[in-house]
Structure formats: structure tokens, C-alpha cells
Amino acid sequence: MTVKSKDISRQNFTCKRFQxxxxxxxxxxxxxxxxxxxLKQGGSTVGSSTTDAKxxxxxxxxxTGIYIVVPFKEGSRFDPPRIEATITQRSRGNVNFREIQQ
Incomplete structure (x- = not known):
């Protein structure tokens, strides 16, 4: 697509956001x-988040794509140790982990 300067004010682009x-x-x-x-993809870390009080x-x-979700806390192990989340057309919730004995 080619956008000319006089047409810029009439353009409206949207992108779907996944979670x-x-x-x-x-x-x-x-x-x-x-x-x-x-959050990892293709062997690279593409994001990180810290759990809140809850x-x-x-x-x-x-x-979209295949992502690997990996929890980390010094001195802790988790079950499962990682989860693969494939994102195609919608978000993915309930990617849950539980700390286990060392």
C-alpha cells in the first residue's frame, strides 16, 4: 500500500492484541x-513479567506464534517447569505454575 501525505489523516489501522x-x-x-x-520465542526472551500480590x-x-512461558524464583522449582503456548487467533489464559520441593 502507498500512502500519500494528503491521505494520512484518513488512515485507520488496527492490530489485534494477544495475551x-x-x-x-x-x-x-x-x-x-x-x-x-x-516469555520466550525461538530461543530468545521476548518479555518478562513479575507476579503480583495475587x-x-x-x-x-x-x-501470533509459539511461545514458551518459564517461571523463575531463586531457590524455587516449578511444576511444570515451562509451558508452550501457541497463539493463533486468540489469547491464552490459565498458563499456571506451582512451586514444588527442591
Whole structure:
């Protein structure tokens, strides 16, 4: 598409925004705040989020594809250790993790 300067004011572009979200719980099944959750794609980290006081996190982005979600907290292990989230036409929720014994 070619946009000429006189036409710029009449252009309206939209992009669909996707989200991957979930919750992290501790060994006692309670919300686990301050866990860093990484969003990876193609071997690269494309985002990170920190769980809030309710153990919740979310990523917002515009590209479809296959993402890997990985929680991290020094001294903790999680089940599952990572989740693959394929985003095609809609967001993905309930990407949840639970801390397990070392």
C-alpha cells in the first residue's frame, strides 16, 4: 500500500492484541508474588513479567506464534517447569505454575 501525505489523516489501522496470562502458586497452594515469568520465542526472551500480590502475571503482544512461558524464583522449582503456548487467533489464559520441593 502507498500512502500519500494528503491521505494520512484518513488512515485507520488496527492490530489485534494477544495475551498470555496465568497464576503462580507456592508449595502451600497460595499465590506466589514476586516470581519472574519469562516469555520466550525461538530461543530468545521476548518479555518478562513479575507476579503480583495475587500471584498473577500477564504478557500483552501483537504477534501470533509459539511461545514458551518459564517461571523463575531463586531457590524455587516449578511444576511444570515451562509451558508452550501457541497463539493463533486468540489469547491464552490459565498458563499456571506451582512451586514444588527442591
Amino acid at each position: 498470555v496470562s496465568g497464576m503462580v502458586k507456592d508449595r502451600k497452594n497460595k499465590p506466589f508474588p514476586e516470581v519472574t515469568v519469562y 500471584g498473577k502475571y500477564a504478557f500483552g503482544f501483537y504477534n
